Amino acid sequence: xxxxxxxxFDLPKPPAPARQKAGSVLPGLGRPARREAGEGDGQGExxxxxxxxxxxxxxxxxxxxxxxxxxxxxxxxxxxxNPAQREAVVHxxxxxxxxxxxxxxxxxxxxxxxxxxxxxxDVHPGEILAITFTNKAAAEMRERVEALIGPRAxxxxxxxxxxxCVRILRREHEHLGLPSSFTIYDADDSRRLMAQVxxxxxxxxxxxxxxxxxxAVSSLKNELVDHESARDAAQSDREALIAEVYxxxxxxxxxxxxxxxxxxxxxxxxxxxxxPAVAESYHRRFRxxxxxxxxxTNHAQYVLVRELVGPADGEVPPAELCVVGDAxxxxxxFRGATIRNxxxxxxxxPNAKTILLEQNYRSTQTILTAANAVIEKNRGRKPKxxxxxxxAGEQIIGYVADSEHDEAAFVANExxxxxxxxxxxxxxxxxxxxTNAQSRAFEECFIRVGLPYRVVGGxxxxxxxxxxxxxxYLRSLANPDDSVSVKRIINVPKRGIGDRAEAMLDALADRxxxxxxxxxxxxxxxxxxxxxxxxxxxGFAALMAGLREKVADGAGPAEVLEAILERTGYLAELQExxxxxxxxxxxxxxxxxxxxxxxxxxEGSEGIDGFLERVALVADAxxxxxxxxxxxxxxxxxxxAKGLEFPVVFLTGLEEGVFPHTRALGNVQELxxxxxxxxxxxxxxxxxxxxxxxVLRSAWGAPAxxxxxxxxxxxxxxxxxxxxxxxxxxxxAFGTQTPQLTASANKQRKTGFKSLGSSGREPISVxxxxxxxxxxxxLGTVVSVEGRTGEHATVDFGSEGVRKLVxxxxxxxxx
DNA sequence: TAGTTCATCCTTTTT
DNA sequence: GGATGAACTA
Numbered sequence: 150x151x152x153x154x155x156x157x158f159d160l161p162k163p164p165a166p167a168r169q170k171a172g173s174v175l176p177g178l179g180r181p182a183r184r185e186a187g188e189g190d191g192q193g194e195x196x197x198x199x200x201x202x203x204x205x206x207x208x209x210x211x212x213x214x215x216x217x218x219x220x221x222x223x224x225x226x227x228x229x230x231n232p233a234q235r236e237a238v239v240h241x242x243x244x245x246x247x248x249x250x251x252x253x254x255x256x257x258x259x260x261x262x263x264x265x266x267x268x269x270x271d272v273h274p275g276e277i278l279a280i281t282f283t284n285k286a287a288a289e290m291r292e293r294v295e296a297l298i299g300p301r302a303x304x305x306x307x308x309x310x311x312x313x314c315v316r317i318l319r320r321e322h323e324h325l326g327l328p329s330s331f332t333i334y335d336a337d338d339s340r341r342l343m344a345q346v347x348x349x350x351x352x353x354x355x356x357x358x359x360x361x362x363x364x365a366v367s368s369l370k371n372e373l374v375d376h377e378s379a380r381d382a383a384q385s386d387r388e389a390l391i392a393e394v395y396x397x398x399x400x401x402x403x404x405x406x407x408x409x410x411x412x413x414x415x416x417x418x419x420x421x422x423x424x425p426a427v428a429e430s431y432h433r434r435f436r437x438x439x440x441x442x443x444x445x446t447n448h449a450q451y452v453l454v455r456e457l458v459g460p461a462d463g464e465v466p467p468a469e470l471c472v473v474g475d476a477x478x479x480x481x482x483f484r485g486a487t488i489r490n491x492x493x494x495x496x497x498x499p500n501a502k503t504i505l506l507e508q509n510y511r512s513t514q515t516i517l518t519a520a521n522a523v524i525e526k527n528r529g530r531k532p533k534x535x536x537x538x539x540x541a542g543e544q545i546i547g548y549v550a551d552s553e554h555d556e557a558a559f560v561a562n563e564x565x566x567x568x569x570x571x572x573x574x575x576x577x578x579x580x581x582x583x584t585n586a587q588s589r590a591f592e593e594c595f596i597r598v599g600l601p602y603r604v605v606g607g608x609x610x611x612x613x614x615x616x617x618x619x620x621x622y623l624r625s626l627a628n629p630d631d632s633v634s635v636k637r638i639i640n641v642p643k644r645g646i647g648d649r650a651e652a653m654l655d656a657l658a659d660r661x662x663x664x665x666x667x668x669x670x671x672x673x674x675x676x677x678x679x680x681x682x683x684x685x686x687x688g689f690a691a692l693m694a695g696l697r698e699k700v701a702d703g704a705g706p707a708e709v710l711e712a713i714l715e716r717t718g719y720l721a722e723l724q725e726x727x728x729x730x731x732x733x734x735x736x737x738x739x740x741x742x743x744x745x746x747x748x749x750x751x752e753g754s755e756g757i758d759g760f761l762e763r764v765a766l767v768a769d770a771x772x773x774x775x776x777x778x779x780x781x782x783x784x785x786x787x788x789x790a791k792g793l794e795f796p797v798v799f800l801t802g803l804e805e806g807v808f809p810h811t812r813a814l815g816n817v818q819e820l821x822x823x824x825x826x827x828x829x830x831x832x833x834x835x836x837x838x839x840x841x842x843x844v845l846r847s848a849w850g851a852p853a854x855x856x857x858x859x860x861x862x863x864x865x866x867x868x869x870x871x872x873x874x875x876x877x878x879x880x881x882a883f884g885t886q887t888p889q890l891t892a893s894a895n896k897q898r899k900t901g902f903k904s905l906g907s908s909g910r911e912p913i914s915v916x917x918x919x920x921x922x923x924x925x926x927x928l929g930t931v932v933s934v935e936g937r938t939g940e941h942a943t944v945d946f947g948s949e950g951v952r953k954l955v956x957x958x959x960x961x962x963x964x
Numbered sequence: 965t966a967g968t969t970c971a972t973c974c975t976t977t978t979t
Numbered sequence: 980g981g982a983t984g985a986a987c988t989a
Contacts, residue, residue: 283979311979336978354984355973410979445979483977584976586980606978647965681965766979788977810976826977849974849980 223269225297226261230254237504238262241270244458244498245471246443246491250535251520251832252511252794255473259441260290262471263305264297266437274304278435278457282442284309284767286792290441306435310450311410312766314417318408321420321427330758332624332631333765334402334409337617339363341633342405346398357390365391366398370411371447371485373418404664405631411485414449421456432459436468442792443474443494447485455497470498477524477533480788480826482818492531509535509832511794513542516838519864520831526863527821535832545864547871548841549857553587553802556843557594559873560799563839564600564782567797573837575601576780579795581787581830583808587801588784595782605785611764615723615734616741620764622713625693626700627757629666632658636665639689642722646689650682669693692716706760707745714738787830798834800827803842804855827860840869 227235237247237258249255263279266272281287287307295302306313315333322329334342343359343366352362369379369391376395383389402409408416421428438457440446446454459467474491482488495501509517517535524530546563550556560580567573580591585607595602610616618641621634629635640646657675658668672678672686699712714720723735748760755762783795787808802808808827813819831838840861846853857875 309979358973413979480977481979484979586975643966645965649965679965786977812976822977847980 223265226265226268230258230261231508233504233506233508234258237506238265239269240471240502240504241469244469244494244501246494246501246503247471247473247506248491248503248531248533249473249475249506250509250533251475251478251829252509252535253506254510255441255475255506256290256293256792258506259439259471259473260293260297263290263294263302263437263439267294267298267302267305272437274301275306276434276436277305277439278313278437279305279307279439280310280313280441280454281307282309282445282792284312286441287312309766310446310453311413314413314453315762315766317417317431318413318420321424324427325420325424328406330406330628332405332407332628332634333413333762334407334633335765336363336410337612338407338633339409341637342401342407343394343398345633346394346401349397349401350394352390352394362391362394362398366395367411368485369395370415371449373415373449373452401632405633406628407631407633411449414447414453418449418452418456421453428456429459429463429465432457432468433465438468438470440470440472441474442478443472444476444479444488444491445474445481445486446490448487448490449485451487451490475533476530477527477825478791478829480791480822480829482822505533507533507535509537510539511835512537512832513836514540515542515544515868516831516834519545519838519868520828522865523824523831523860523863524828527824543837544870545838545840545868547861547869548839548873549871549875550841550843550873551845553590553843553846554594556801556841557590558598559841560591560801560839561594561598561600563799564797565598567837573797574780575782577796578799579783579785579790579793579797579833580799580801581785581790581833582802583787583810583826585786587807591784591801600782601780602782602784605783606789610737610740613734613737615719615737619710619713619719619738619741620761622696622717623706623709623757624761625666626696626709627761629693630664632665635669639669639686642718644689645685646682650678650686653678653682654686700757705745705749706757707742707749709757710742710745714742787826790833791829794833794835796835797837797839798830799839799841800830801841802846803840803858803861804846805858806853806855807842807846807848808858808860824860840864844875 227238230238234254234257237245238261247255247258249258259279263277266277267274279287279290281290287309291302291305291307294305294307308316318331319329321327340359340363343363344354347354347357347359347362369376374382376392376399379392379395380389383392402412421431435457438454440454454470454472457468458470459465461467472491472494476488476491479486479488479491490497495503512520514537517537521535548556548559550559564573564575564578567578568575582588582591588604588607592602592604611620618638621637624631624634625638636651639651653675654665654668654672656677657663657671658665661668661671661674663671668675669686670690672683672690675683678686696709696712696716699709704712720735720738723731723738744764745760748754748763754760806814809820809823813823842855842857842861844854846855861869
């Protein structure tokens with residue numbers, strides 16, 4: 150994990166704010182900690198010790214506020230920059246908006262600007278707050294500035310919105326008398342909690358799935374609406390329902406002493422608005438606020454930035470604000486981001502200066518022309534025209550595959566060819582797709598042909614079930630009120646506490662107005678709990694008490710994790726299992742312990758709470774995409790690709806319904822967001838760009854026929870050279886280009902597609918006992934055949950396991 | 965209570 | 980093909 154925080158706390162503490170009524174203004178933190186010191190508080194607040202946070206390998210303290218400046222090298226900061234970039238680096242005095250087209254050197258401008266502030270304008274590093282989109286970007290920026298300016302740069306604060314807010318909340322709790330220890334809920338935890346809320350309110354889960362409720366509540370949160378006012382403003386039944394759900398959900402969060410991802414920002418904003426003195430202390434401190442990827446900020450983040458900058462006519466002059474972004478690269482509206490923030494920047498900050506960076510230093514003119522042509526189709530955007538002086542370059546190569554397997558084979562062949570001809574190495578190549586599920590076809594193919602690859606994103610380490618389970622134990626220890634975590638593990642591994650027992654404990658918790666975790670400790674008082682269940686619950690309570698004792702004795706996260714693995718029998722269960730997957734699960738848990746050890750050895754580590762916070766905020770995917778020197782093909786979603794660049798890019802799955810995604814087809818806004826995603830994908834390529842699609846793609850079991858993506862047609866024809874074009878319309882009843890086959894239509898015609906098979910192969914028919922050979926799994930024996938017309942077969946591949954296959958598409962041959 | 969089978973509905977994308 | 984939930988059996 151590279152997420153590394155420079156402490157904010159080396160500057161004088163801000164004056165304690167006047168005490169005001171905390172109350173309802175601070176959802177999520179409104180309730181004082183019921184438990185006194187003892188649990189979770191042991192580690193104390195270390196914020197004020199200027200803990201040395203430099204990586205051990207580095208030397209030099211850099212902590213004195215007036216350390217001698219490293220040699221000033223103005224030329225290094227401005228060298229090679231074009232006039233617009235220079236202007237952006239040295240601008241001062243008014244808010245600054247840098248509209249940076251793809252590949253226009255945005256990151257360089259930002260880092261050089263910071264270095265310029267530190268080196269030329271004598272700004273103290275502690276006065277700088279730079280907000281990036283990911284932890285990885287933060288780490289890189291810190292590194293680059295340090296390379297320019299020296300170790301002094303470590304004193305500045307570079308982080309994501311979320312990390313920054315957690316820091317602020319942790320720091321301010323003591324002034325406000327709020328609990329310092331809180332649990333951060335990720336999307337999965339929130340969903341579980343919402344499911345509970347749906348049960349509380351007796352909602353029809355079919356009509357109101359927790360996911361949907363969560364999305365609705367989340368958008369209210371980002372608008373900074375509280376549920377009271379939402380209820381008052383409700384126009385329709387649905388709105389009223391959402392407001393009610395919001396209230397119950399929020400109460401549950403408060404009771405669990407938890408904040409979800411949206412709360413982190415919103416609560417900080419509320420804190421600033423409720424306690425102006427706190428807000429002022431921060432904007433007194435941060436004289437320079439820089440925000441990267443401004444087009445992806447949501448309303449709450451926008452307000453937070455305003456609060457940090459401070460009023461134009463305040464007692465303290467506003468901080469110097471510099472935001473960077475490109476409205477055409479906004480791809481997170483689904484998560485609440487508003488392009489409005491960047492489009493209206495000049496209205497929000499009337500004396501703002503705007504600098505446009507249009508010259509591209511990354512791609513060939515062909516690639517840029519394609520990108521421009523696609524993005525032009527979006528309405529209501531400010532015109533922008535990327536250009537380069539580096540020449541036209543190669544044409545885009547297009548390929549129409551029969552199936553997703555064929556598409557993967559094309560990519561593999563092409564990479565081989567480029568490698569053989571010395572035009573590129575596998576490490577130069579990236580394969581982009583719209584959804585994570587699409588990676589499988591490529592992985593299978595690359596494994597078969599022996600191409601080295603890595604998948605970025607996908608199922609992340611911290612999202613794996615076993616890791617989340619064990620972390621839930623740790624969280625339950627750190628915060629016994631965290632009902633989502635306690636419920637998650639109360640019967641994992643199985644110890645005979647079923648739904649009924651859980652319901653009885655829930656009832657007890659309700660009756661006594663205590664948390665679920667507290668009810669576990671008082672299970673004796675629960676009605677209707679079978680003796681056997683009661684014993685099991687008591688056993689669980691004793692287990693937790695034993696572990697808690699260990700925590701109280703000052704054990705660090707690693708030691709506690711090891712105790713959890715052992716005492717719960719979780720690890721033993723995995724080790725005894727014969728399922729080969731459980732082996733890797735056990736390895737993941739060992740890895741988690743190793744991560745905890747590593748965390749403990751980091752200076753300034755803050756015990757279990759700190760470890761959990763780190764785990765919640767640092768996506769481990771951040772560490773993966775680095776330099777391309779290791780010769781691996783990179784596979785990732787288009788969203789993950791933002792901010793990266795590759796010499797060779799394959800844009801795959803260019804089919805209506807895949808990209809653009811089905812869900813976006815009916816909605817202009819969403820379609821435009823898909824188009825921006827296409828724009829992002831295209832502009833990642835430096836020299837070579839490939840478009841590919843599959844005529845026939847099996848999407849969730851059933852095959853689907855998808856016409857060409859509209860984005861392909863939006864690229865001028867002469868830019869694309871088709872290596873293989875769509876086959877002539879076949880004689881089947883459904884033409885290849887039937888526009889917009891809906892999913893349901895596909896389903897109805899499902900059986901009809903069988904005859905097409907994959908890669909031209911005749912579908913085979915098998916019977917139990919037949920010997921077959923599979924491209925990936927090798928030799929096997931058919932165990933059984935399912936489906937009315939025999940479309941699935943279960944085949945035993947011996948050491949490769951027993952697999953269920955779709956006969957029409959499995960690369961399977963009868964012997 | 966746990967383990968099994970069956971049905972359904974599904975899916976974006978992520979800090 | 981996968982995850983989740985409901986219904987049923989041991």
